[in-house]
Each structure stands twice: as structure tokens, then as C-alpha cells.
Amino acid sequence: MDCLPQALAGLLNVVHLEIINCNLITIPVFIGDLPKLSVLVLAHNKLGLQENWDFLSRPHIRQNLAILDLQDNELHNLPKEVVELDELAICLLDDNFLETLPTSLKEMHGLSVLAACNNMMRIFPYNLFPLDEFALDLANNPFTSRYFVIPNRSQKYKVPSLKELAARTVVDYRLPVATRILPRCVMEYLQSVQFCAICSGGYFDSFVACRYVPRFRVYIEVLPGDGYLHGPGFILNLCSRRCMQPELKFCELLNHLTPEQYDDWIKDMF
Known part of the structure; x- marks a missing residue:
């Protein structure tokens, strides 16, 4: 016709x-x-x-x-x-x-x-994130990376407070802490530190939650109300947006892991 x-x-x-x-x-x-x-x-x-x-x-x-x-x-x-x-x-x-x-x-x-x-598509469309109430299916595209780190929240990144920046400096540079002088609340705050899955830097209240997704199962869904991604992969907490970039050596390393090495990495992460 x-x-x-x-x-x-x-x-x-x-x-x-x-x-x-x-x-x-x-x-x-x-x-x-x-x-x-x-x-x-x-x-x-x-x-x-x-x-x-x-x-x-x-x-x-x-x-x-x-x-x-x-x-x-x-x-x-x-x-x-x-x-x-x-x-x-x-x-x-x-x-x-x-x-x-x-x-x-x-x-x-x-x-x-x-x-x-x-x-x-060879490059994952990071330009579309963050998304609200959205289902995106990109399976079976010839992406050059085998894995992706994608923002998991639609909310804006919370800028670290001065208190957190100071605490991050203490943790990242392993500065000595006068435990007998500092108030108990400060010590408890320092002990609540979490570590970035990419650079291993410390973070406290401010972080970026991401989903780590394998290439051939790229189905992503942001459900109404919660702003979280749902689908394959698992959650990673990163200290800042800088650690989301696909050019990171972290992603390059994972792209060359054997299945056995990948399984060992999963066990170490959890």
C-alpha cells in the first residue's frame, strides 16, 4: 500500500x-x-x-x-x-x-x-534522569557498558551541611579524634558514617541513591508517590553526584569482571 x-x-x-x-x-x-x-x-x-x-x-x-x-x-x-x-x-x-x-x-x-x-543506542540516556512516575524499557540495545549506575530518586540532591562536610574530612583523612573532649552527640554522629560504594568516601545525611543495572535487563520503573526506581539490579548509595558518572574506573572495572569475580564482588558488597 x-x-x-x-x-x-x-x-x-x-x-x-x-x-x-x-x-x-x-x-x-x-x-x-x-x-x-x-x-x-x-x-x-x-x-x-x-x-x-x-x-x-x-x-x-x-x-x-x-x-x-x-x-x-x-x-x-x-x-x-x-x-x-x-x-x-x-x-x-x-x-x-x-x-x-x-x-x-x-x-x-x-x-x-x-x-x-x-x-x-550505545550510550545510556542519562540525560533523561531523574524521572517521575515513569517506566522505561531499553533492553537489548548495544550499550558499550555492561552495567549502569542510575539515580534512584527523583528528589533533588541534598547539599551536605557544614557539620557533615567537617565530619567527612575527619573520616576521609583519618584525623585523630579527642574522644574524651568532644560531646557525646558528636561522637555518635561520627560513628554513624556510611561509605560510598564507588570511592569509599564517608557520608552521613547527604548521599545519592542509585540503582546498579545490568545492560541486557534495562527495565526501569519509577512508581507514583515514592520516587524510587524499581526493576532489576540493586541499590548503591554514593557520596555525591560525581560518583554517578559512567566514565568512572569503577564501571570500567566491573565491565571486565568474570562471572565468578562478579559474584565475589556481590558477596563483598552485602
């Missing part, structure tokens, strides 16, 4: 429309004018070969579309018209050729599910 029949423009009450396996390169503008359309499935076409996505810019579809399925469409990038859909809640982009995801996705406050499995 080269094009859609004009008769579809008369489907003024259609809510769910599926146009699958038609080898379509373009979608006519009148699809975007269907006043009640909220679910549009365009899977298994060739829409990535065209640059005209004007049908998604029409007022009706921008205001009403909640689910968009663009799986297996030879997409090399996500059209800006998709990001501009006001009410989009679910976007399916599996089996394309996407290498990145735009940061502008963070501005889609109604988006709750984004699936982009089996694409060509």
Missing part, C-alpha cells in the same frame, strides 16, 4: 486506529484531524524514511492522542512532533535504529511508559 484512502477522513468517531504492515512511508495529514483518535498503532511500516510528520502537529491529535505505537519503522531519530504531543502517555519505539533519546522527553509530564528495546 502506497497511501491511505481518503475515506478514512470520514471516521469521525474512531478512537483506536491500527495501520500495520502496510510499508507506508508517509501518513496523510487527515489522520491528525480525526477528532476522537486516542490510540494510533503504526507498527511495521517505513515511516523513518520520511521527514514529514505534520499529521502529528494537527490540533486534534496533539490534544487527544494517548498511545502511539511506532515499533519497527526504521526510525533513526525521534521526531520532535512526537515530543510535542500534549497528552501522550505511552510511546512504543521498539525495533528501530534509534541511537539517542532527546532530553526534551523530560518535558512530557504525561508520559508514563517509553519502550525503546532493540535499537542502536
